[in-house]
Amino acid sequence: MPFNHLKTHSQSGFTVLEAVFASAVLALGLFGSFQLSMASVAANQSQRNLDIASGLAQDLAECWQVPSAFCASQFQSHHNTNTLSTEAGIQFERNWNTSAISTQSTDPRLLQNLHISVKWPSQDKLNGSTELRWQIRRASTPNWVGL
Numbered sequence: 001m002p003f004n005h006l007k008t009h010s011q012s013g014f015t016v017l018e019a020v021f022a023s024a025v026l027a028l029g030l031f032g033s034f035q036l037s038m039a040s041v042a043a044n045q046s047q048r049n050l051d052i053a054s055g056l057a058q059d060l061a062e063c064w065q066v067p068s069a070f071c072a073s074q075f076q077s078h079h080n081t082n083t084l085s086t087e088a089g090i091q092f093e094r095n096w097n098t099s100a101i102s103t104q105s106t107d108p109r110l111l112q113n114l115h116i117s118v119k120w121p122s123q124d125k126l127n128g129s130t131e132l133r134w135q136i137r138r139a140s141t142p143n144w145v146g147l
Contacts, residue, residue, distance in 0.1 A: 042123060050132065052086055053118040056094050057134040064098075064114050065138055093119045101137070110140045 014022070063071040075098065084092045094116065101111035116134040124130075 045123065046130075049090060049120055049130070052090075053092060053120060053130075053132040056084060056092055057116045057118050057132060060094065060096060060116055061114060061134060061136045064136070090120055095119075112138050112140075114138065 064075060075096075080097060081093065081095045084094060086092065096117075097115045099113045099115070100109060101113060103111060114134075114136045116136075118132045118134075119129045122128045122130040
């Protein structure tokens with residue numbers, strides 16, 4: 001007696017529900033990847049601004065320690081603020097203030113502090129700014145040493 005073999009058709013491919021679920025998971029992954037990329041770009045820009053501000057503060061601190069005519073004239077002026085811009089169009093504002101460290105029976109100009117602050121617009125804060133502060137000290141040789 002011959003057996004009738006029933007032909008069964010197996011389904012291949014995705015059902016509509018599986019395709020929708022796979023698309024949703026893919027969309028969620030792409031959204032997460034986009035958010036990570038945006039956070040990475042913002043962190044990179046923030047670090048770049050911090051590097052520029054550190055360079056501006058370091059330039060001023062090094063100039064303060066060198067007794068050249070240009071550096072001396074920069075610190076003798078009463079205008080202790082200057083606004084600088086970068087190639088990206090970001091405005092950095094650099095302020096400085098010198099103060100004497102007074103000790104007994106010494107010239108107050110021998111020991112000095114230089115306070116530097118550099119401000120720039122912050123992308124994280126609306127109408128806010130970020131500030132970097134530096135402090136450096138300088139000791140000058142007294143005149144009685146004869147140098």
